[in-house]
Amino acid sequence: MFAEVAKIGGLEVQLVWYRGFDECNSSAWTLDANELARAMRRTTCEAGYTKIGRVLAHVRNEHARAPVNAVIFIGDMVEETPQALYDAAAGLGVPIFMFQEGDELAWPPPQSVESIFRELARLTGGAYGKFNAGAAKQLAELLRAVAVFAVGGITALANQRTDAARKLLGQMK
Numbered sequence: 145m146f147a148e149v150a151k152i153g154g155l156e157v158q159l160v161w162y163r164g165f166d167e168c169n170s171s172a173w174t175l176d177a178n179e180l181a182r183a184m185r186r187t188t189c190e191a192g193y194t195k196i197g198r199v200l201a202h203v204r205n206e207h208a209r210a211p212v213n214a215v216i217f218i219g220d221m222v223e224e225t226p227q228a229l230y231d232a233a234a235g236l237g238v239p240i241f242m243f244q245e246g247d248e249l250a251w252p253p254p255q256s257v258e259s260i261f262r263e264l265a266r267l268t269g270g271a272y273g274k275f276n277a278g279a280a281k282q283l284a285e286l287l288r289a290v291a292v293f294a295v296g297g298i299t300a301l302a303n304q305r306t307d308a309a310r311k312l313l314g315q316m317k
Contacts, residue, residue, distance in 0.1 A: 155295050159183050162195035194223045200232040212238045214294040220245045222260045239270035241290045271315035
């Protein structure tokens, strides 16, 4: 991801994560891929409920301080009220790229994670993608495409001419 955007300019990244029953944290913004990788390695999973609404509130606050060009969200579950998430995403001003791992259902039913993720992406001008746990290459290609978009916009994404870029562009237009 970082190597790709280095060709067109720097990309500052912040890792935001939630876990357990009340934790939602973020790293410092960084241009250093190694620093981001260290932050990711230190982050561990812990059972609890999703906190997508808190992530959206964090993005809104960060975007108010300094422009945020794109958000990548990777998840496999939604346990929050879909309408509350849609309200939190409305007027965010930042495209969200919602990437779903697996085929989990939202809780409580009847909506699926896919339908909620797709709507969040649509509301923000982002895009949706799905991958399986074994599809690391597919996810890496999607992440590279979003990184290129974050640095160079729609034109840079269109110039990628990759399947991942085409998939995202098809939803963003």
